[in-house]
Amino acid sequence: LRILLTISLVLLAGTARAGPALEAALAAEAERIRVIERCLPAVGAVFRKDGGGGGSGVLISPEGYALTNQHVTGNASEMRVGLPDGRLYRATVIGVDPMGDIALLRLHGERPFPFVALGDSDSLRVGDWAIAMGNPFLLATDFRPTVTLGIVGGVHRFQPGRGANRLVYPDCIQVDTPINPGNSGGPLFDGRGRLVGINGRISVGPRGRNNVGVGFAVSINQIRNFLPDLRAGRWVDHGTLDATVRDEETEGGRRTIFDRMYEDSVAAKAGIRLGDELVTFDGRPVRGANDFLNRITVLPEGWQVEVGIRRVRDGKAIEKTLRIRLAGIPTATETDRKKHEIDPEHVTWETARLLRRNLARWGPAKADGYRGAGVEVKRTGPALVRTRGEVVESVGPDGAWRRRGDAREALPELRAGRLGRDAALLAALASGDPASLGEARLVGGDRIEGRVVDVVRAKLLGEEVVLSFDAETGDLLRVSETTEATGGTVTILLSDHRPVEGGVRPHRWTVRLHGRIVQDDRIETWSIEEAKR
Amino acid sequence: MRLAVVVLLGLLLAPVAAEERDVVREVAERSFPSVVKLHGASGFARLPSYGTAVLVHPDGIALTARSVMLETESLRAVLHDGTRRKARIVARDDEREMVAIRIEGPGPFPHLKPIEPGEARVGQWVLSIGNAFRLADGDERPSVNLGLLAAVTRLDLRLGLSDRTVYRGRVYLTDANVNPGSAGGAMVDLDGRLLGVLGRVLESRATRTLVSHAIPIEDLAPLIDRAVKGEPHEARREERPPGRHGIRPFRFGLHRSPPAYVDRVDGGSPAAKAGLRKNDLILRVGEVTVPTIRAFLREMKRFHAGDEVVLTVKRGTTVLKLKLVLDAPRKGGER
Numbered sequence: 001l002r003i004l005l006t007i008s009l010v011l012l013a014g015t016a017r018a019g020p021a022l023e024a025a026l027a028a029e030a031e032r033i034r035v036i037e038r039c040l041p042a043v044g045a046v047f048r049k050d051g052g053g054g055g056s057g058v059l060i061s062p063e064g065y066a067l068t069n070q071h072v073t074g075n076a077s078e079m080r081v082g083l084p085d086g087r088l089y090r091a092t093v094i095g096v097d098p099m100g101d102i103a104l105l106r107l108h109g110e111r112p113f114p115f116v117a118l119g120d121s122d123s124l125r126v127g128d129w130a131i132a133m134g135n136p137f138l139l140a141t142d143f144r145p146t147v148t149l150g151i152v153g154g155v156h157r158f159q160p161g162r163g164a165n166r167l168v169y170p171d172c173i174q175v176d177t178p179i180n181p182g183n184s185g186g187p188l189f190d191g192r193g194r195l196v197g198i199n200g201r202i203s204v205g206p207r208g209r210n211n212v213g214v215g216f217a218v219s220i221n222q223i224r225n226f227l228p229d230l231r232a233g234r235w236v237d238h239g240t241l242d243a244t245v246r247d248e249e250t251e252g253g254r255r256t257i258f259d260r261m262y263e264d265s266v267a268a269k270a271g272i273r274l275g276d277e278l279v280t281f282d283g284r285p286v287r288g289a290n291d292f293l294n295r296i297t298v299l300p301e302g303w304q305v306e307v308g309i310r311r312v313r314d315g316k317a318i319e320k321t322l323r324i325r326l327a328g329i330p331t332a333t334e335t336d337r338k339k340h341e342i343d344p345e346h347v348t349w350e351t352a353r354l355l356r357r358n359l360a361r362w363g364p365a366k367a368d369g370y371r372g373a374g375v376e377v378k379r380t381g382p383a384l385v386r387t388r389g390e391v392v393e394s395v396g397p398d399g400a401w402r403r404r405g406d407a408r409e410a411l412p413e414l415r416a417g418r419l420g421r422d423a424a425l426l427a428a429l430a431s432g433d434p435a436s437l438g439e440a441r442l443v444g445g446d447r448i449e450g451r452v453v454d455v456v457r458a459k460l461l462g463e464e465v466v467l468s469f470d471a472e473t474g475d476l477l478r479v480s481e482t483t484e485a486t487g488g489t490v491t492i493l494l495s496d497h498r499p500v501e502g503g504v505r506p507h508r509w510t511v512r513l514h515g516r517i518v519q520d521d522r523i524e525t526w527s528i529e530e531a532k533r
Numbered sequence: 534m535r536l537a538v539v540v541l542l543g544l545l546l547a548p549v550a551a552e553e554r555d556v557v558r559e560v561a562e563r564s565f566p567s568v569v570k571l572h573g574a575s576g577f578a579r580l581p582s583y584g585t586a587v588l589v590h591p592d593g594i595a596l597t598a599r600s601v602m603l604e605t606e607s608l609r610a611v612l613h614d615g616t617r618r619k620a621r622i623v624a625r626d627d628e629r630e631m632v633a634i635r636i637e638g639p640g641p642f643p644h645l646k647p648i649e650p651g652e653a654r655v656g657q658w659v660l661s662i663g664n665a666f667r668l669a670d671g672d673e674r675p676s677v678n679l680g681l682l683a684a685v686t687r688l689d690l691r692l693g694l695s696d697r698t699v700y701r702g703r704v705y706l707t708d709a710n711v712n713p714g715s716a717g718g719a720m721v722d723l724d725g726r727l728l729g730v731l732g733r734v735l736e737s738r739a740t741r742t743l744v745s746h747a748i749p750i751e752d753l754a755p756l757i758d759r760a761v762k763g764e765p766h767e768a769r770r771e772e773r774p775p776g777r778h779g780i781r782p783f784r785f786g787l788h789r790s791p792p793a794y795v796d797r798v799d800g801g802s803p804a805a806k807a808g809l810r811k812n813d814l815i816l817r818v819g820e821v822t823v824p825t826i827r828a829f830l831r832e833m834k835r836f837h838a839g840d841e842v843v844l845t846v847k848r849g850t851t852v853l854k855l856k857l858v859l860d861a862p863r864k865g866g867e868r
Contacts, residue, residue, distance in 0.1 A: 126677050127558030151557055151679045157668055174668065176678040176710070203666045205712045206734055207743050213678045213710030214665055247671075254615070254671075288615075288671055 035193035036131065036147055041114035043145040044081040045135040046072055046091075046105070046185055056134030056145065056186030057081055057105060058195065062112030063353065064089075065231070066105040067223065068185030069200045070096050071167060073103040075339050081107055082143030083114075095230030096340055098331045099238045099297075101167045101200050102223055103185075104230035106346070116187065119194025121173060121219035128152045130175040132199050132215075134186025145186070150177030150213075158294050159201065159216055165331045168238070170297030172216045173197045179215030188217040196220050222298040228445025228454045228471050229300060231350055233342040236444075239299040239326025241307070243267035245278050247289045256286050258309075270322045272309060279319065280308030301328030303447050351442040354454055358474035362503050425460060425479055425492065436460065437467075448477045448493075473497075475504065488514045496522075556723050560660060561677045563725045566643035568675050568718060569595060569636065570611040570664045571620070573602035585663040585675060585718035586610060586620075586634060587730055589750075591641035594623070594760045596730045596753060597717030599630040610636045613643075615672030624760040629700050629748050631730060633760035645719060645727040650751040653705065653728055657682050661709040661745070663718025663731055675718065680709025682728070687820050688737065688744065701821060701835065704746040705729050711745035720747040729753075739822070776838040776859025779804040780815075782826045790825035795846075807855040810848065817845035838862070 046068050047054035055072035059065065066081060073079055073093050081091045091105040107113060124130075130152050133145040140146065154174030161168035173188065179199050188197035197217030205212055229236040242265030245256050256278045261267050278286050282305045286292050299305065308321045438459035446455050446468060453468040460481075468478040480491040490513050494506035511519035567588040575582030586597035595610070597603065603622060610620040616638075624633040636642065658681065665676040684706040705720060705728060716733040729747030736743050759765070779802020783794045793815040798804045815829055816822065819842060823829040836842050838861040846853050 125558050125562075126674060127556075127561040127679075151677065153677045154668055154674060156673070174676060176680075203668075203712065205666070212712055213680075214668070214676060214712060249617075290670055290673070 032129075032131075032149075032191070035189070035191070036133075039116050039131075039187070039189055039193045040133065040145060040147070041084050042116045043133040043187060044083050044089075044107075045138075045140050045143045045145070047080045047082070048074070048076060049078055049080060054135065054138055055182060055184035056199070058133075058185075058187035058198070059083075059107070059113050059115040060118060060195065061115050064091075064107035064109065064111060064113045065094075065115075066091065066107055067187075067198050068103050068105060069198065069218075070098050070101045070103045071200070072185040073105070077341075079105060081105065082140070084144045086143060088143070092343070092346070093340075094343070094346060095226075095232065095234050095236065097226050097230065097236045097238075099161065099165050099168050099329060100218060100222060100226060100236075101169070102198065102218060102226065102230070104227070116189075116193070116195045118220050118224060119190055119196045121196045121221045124152050124155055124173060124190065124196060126152050126155060129191035130173070130177045130196075131189040131191070131193075132175070132177045132179055132183060132186060132217075133189070134183040134199060136178075136180035136182040138182050148178040150175050153214065156291075156294055157216065158290055158297075165238075165329050167201070168297060169201060169216050169218060171219055171222060171294040173219055175199075175215050175217065176213040177215060178211040178213075180211050181209065183215075198223065219298070224471075225298060225303075225447075225452055226300055226445070228442075228452060231454070232442045232444045233346055233350075234444055235337055235340040237301040237328035237331060238297055239301050239303055239305075240296065240329045241265065241267040241272075241324065242327050243272065245289050245292055254288065256289055256292060266324050266327045267307075270307070270324045271320075272307070272322065273311070275311075277310040278307070279310050280306070280321070282306060296326070299326060300445065301326055302444075347442055351440050351456060354442060354456065354469065354474075355437060355440055358469045358476065360503075361474045362476075362505050425465065425481075445471065449495075451477065453477055473504075476506065557658075557660065557679060560721060560723055560725045561662070561674075564645065564660070564662055564719060564721050565674050566613040567645045568613070568662050570667075570669060570675065571597060571603070571717065572609045572611065573600070573607070574605035575602065581667070581713050583664060583667045583714050584716055585714065585731070587662075587717065587719040587727065588636075588642050588644040589647070589727065589757055590644055590761060592761065593618075593636040593638065593640055593642045594644075594757060595620075595634050595636060596756065597632055597634060598730065598732050599625070599627075599632050600716065600733075603632060603634070608634070610634070611671065612636075613672065613674070622765075623763065624756055624765050626753065626756040629702065629752065629756075630732070631748055631753060631756060633756050635760065645721065645725070647750040647754075648722060648726045648728055653682060653685060653722075653749065655682055655684060658723050659705075659707055659709055659728060660721050660723075661707060661711060661715060661718060661731055661747070662721065663711065663715025665710075665712035665715040667714050676712075676715065678709040680707050682706075683708050685749075688735075688746070700732075700748070701819070702752065703749060704732070705749060707745050707747065709745065774837070774862055775834040776836050776840055777802060777862040778833055778836075778842070778857055778859055780809060780833075782815075782829060784826065790827040793823055793826045793829035803857045803859050807844075807857045809844070809846065809855055809857075812848075813853075814847040815844055816847055816852070819843055 042059040044057040044066060046057040055069060057066045057068035060067055077093050079091045080088055082088045089107045089109045091107045093103055094106050095104045130150050132148045136146050152173060153176045157172050157174045159169035159172060179202050183199045186199050187195050188199050190196050197219050199215060199217045201216045202211060203214040226236050243258050243261030246259045247254050248257050258272055258274055258276050278292060280286060281292055281295055302325060304323055304325050306321050307324055310317055310319045440456055440458035443455050443457055446453050448468055452471045454471050456467045458465060458467060463481050463483055465479055465481040467476060469476055475497045476494055478491060478493050480489055482489045493510040496507040497504050498507050507523045509521055510517055569586050571584040571586050573582055580601055582602045584597060584600055584602060586595035588595045608620045610618050619637040620634045622632055623635045661678045662675055669675045682705055685703060686706060687701055687703060711731050711734055716731055718731040719727055720729045720731055721727055727750050729749045732746045732748055734743050779799035780795055781797040783796045795809060795811055795813045797811060798809050818832040821832055823832055836859055838859050840859050842857045844855050844857060846855060
């Protein structure tokens with residue numbers, strides 16, 4: 001075949017028209033080979049420990065995290081992963097998402113591992129190249145993956161699951177790239193080698209249980225939503241409103257209405273009633289029941305969503321937007337679930353790794369103070385609180401409020417009381433020293449302002465706080481604590497993260513108390529010099 | 534390696550400057566509005582109640598593969614924007630198992646332009662677009678598969694396990710897979726022009742493999758023509774009876790179907806002129822293997838007076854090819 005190709009190349013090169021086209025084709029081919037060579041070292045052959053079956057997987061971080069299908073790992077807690085370097089590695093099953101058919105593995109061995117970057121599956125269009133790698137028919141005895149090429153044949157497909165909500169593929173990617181038994185758990189790359197999905201199932205027709213040109217990959221954007229939970233070692237559930245919708249034909253087109261719900265469902269508790277029209281979900285208009293199902297099923301349990309409904313009563317239409325925390329869709333009985341245990345040793349390891357990375361991001365430890373519109377803070381010594389440009393109070397890092405001047409007139413007591421504490425929390429974090437956090441523990445994921453975050457519980461300055469870090473960048477986005485002193489949850493939202501002095505730090509902080517904004521300050525500068533002044 | 538070759542060919546045929554990825558992407562995008570999803574009668578064994586049709590005329594004329602699910606008053610076509618429209622069969626091509634439907638509602642409808650007759654080249658890129666496995670619903674897009682025009686050929690095909698023979702004419706074979714539901718969809722080139730209409734998944738009688746094929750659009754021009762003019766049927770086949778060949782095969786019992794041995798050749802008949810003799814065993818009619826008398830007779834019925842037929846026969850230990858030119862049947866015919 002190689003000879004044939006050469007001959008055809010020579011023939012093509014001989015014709016005048018072929019010149020530039022041939023060059024373009026060769027360049028495209030060379031580029032594809034480069035892309036494949038770059039991605040290939042991160043693709044693994046996954047085997048069960050007892051040798052009974054296997055699949056594929058892909059490394060997504062230098063620490064050895066790898067994705068595969070949950071139907072490849074089954075109930076196992078340990079797997080074997082062969083990498084193209086020819087070595088077989090021990091891998092622990094860290095977290096599982098049985099409904100989304102995803103399992104997160106951690107390979108044990110010499111770090112750093114080769115890995116691939118996560119892409120954006122929503123950017124895919126029908127007709128884009130789709131490269132699959134993996135171990136179809138378990139061919140790769142030397143662990144070097146098989147590569148297949150095709151196109152994206154459909155986007156935003158929904159593939160229903162099996163059994164108790166297992167192996168559901170919502171909003172998944174359809175490809176005509178050959179996917180066969182053994183490809184399960186392997187990566188799907190776009191033409192530029194970005195990881196866009198995990199290959200997991202195929203449609204079968206009269207041709208039997210192998211490739212018929214209709215394969216499906218779990219979208220990487222769905223997986224991204226679940227990664228913090230998976231890294232925290234959890235068995236994760238997908239979100240639901242505990243209500244179903246259906247499309248109803250109307251004279252003017254189609255509308256989507258709530259047609260079934262439990263009395264004690266989160267939907268009913270939020271005020272949704274049967275017959276209400278579902279207008280928007282999670283910030284975008286709903287295009288039908290399938291669209292809704294696609295979009296809700298990629299979200300984990302516990303995430304907060306906005307649901308826009310429309311109700312016609314006495315000829316008048318009322319529209320409202322409800323904020324609802326999603327309930328979970330159970331995928332198994334409690335006994336089933338207990339088979340998956342969170343490994344505390346792993347959680348300790350992962351928490352330390354996360355904090356080390358995320359706090360280092362604030363920059364060198366010398367940056368121990370900052371000045372903003374209303375506050376001036378030093379890591380050690382008192383924080384100075386300014387109002388109307390004048391120093392009226394100083395607050396110690398312990399949060400103790402030392403009254404001076406007319407502070408009580410200038411600031412409501414509650415707000416003033418928090419200010420020092422909140423400023424001190426920030427300053428402690430800004431020190432970049434993980435030791436300032438006690439008993440830290442990664443508990444899972446959440447979403448803040450559309451960004452997926454890692455949630456860490458820890459003790460800071462004597463109180464339990466909840467820290468939320470952007471799962472991808474490591475930026476601290478939220479600090480919250482529930483204290484008796486304030487009688488509720490105080491939330492400090494950090495935003496406007498910008499580079500400064502060899503790090504990236506927030507330049508705005510907003511404090512919410514009982515759901516109300518009590519502080520909203522821009523941070524002008526983070527320099528020591530400024531703080532010392 | 535095959536893919537590398539494919540890419541080369543594809544690029545040569547595609548607009549040169551465009552990035553290869555964008556070509557397929559744009560063609561799919563442009564073709565989607567002309568491919569409609571069909572929902573019809575259900576409840577027939579394992580046959581799907583859904584399918585695909587491809588719009589070929591601004592008046593809402595679309596072509597699709599013949600299927601039981603079309604035979605209903607409640608046939609619905611779902612347009613690319615999700616609109617559901619009534620549809621009905623307006624013309625049939627029974628030989629090619631293709632059907633023209635008219636979709637109700639105001640036009641003009643988007644539709645695909647055909648390639649020029651004879652323009653299809655083996656080895657060129659093709660996309661097959663159809664609602665495989667009914668993956669798409671409402672305004673969702675049908676499935677797209679990319680592959681090659683693998684062959685332009687005549688095949689000895691059958692549908693499923695029934696031994697019903699189907700079309701013997703020219704078809705396009707492709708490795709851009711056709712699956713349940715995609716029949717009636719579009720085979721397009723990288724300029725977005727229609728090469729053919731996807732047929733159902735068929736099994737080769739010779740190899741038992743399943744093949745994906747399309748009926749060339751140029752062969753469907755008369756069907757489109759009749760659909761536009763509102764003539765449901767082609768000139769009735771009965772008006773043009775099979776031509777006379779003059780071969781009298783051996784006949785045993787009523788239900789047995791033994792090999793096609795020649796018992797007698799009518800004097801002066803096309804078979805006699807071609808040199809066929811008693812005791813010859815007829816192996817093939819044209820490209821089609823005829824294992825039984827029944828298959829032989831059925832195959833011969835496809836040919837009319839004036840048609841040329843090449844028979845492959847075994848005489849003793851030699852295999853011969855004999856060319857017959859059929860003539861008009863006499864009264865009483867030969868059966």
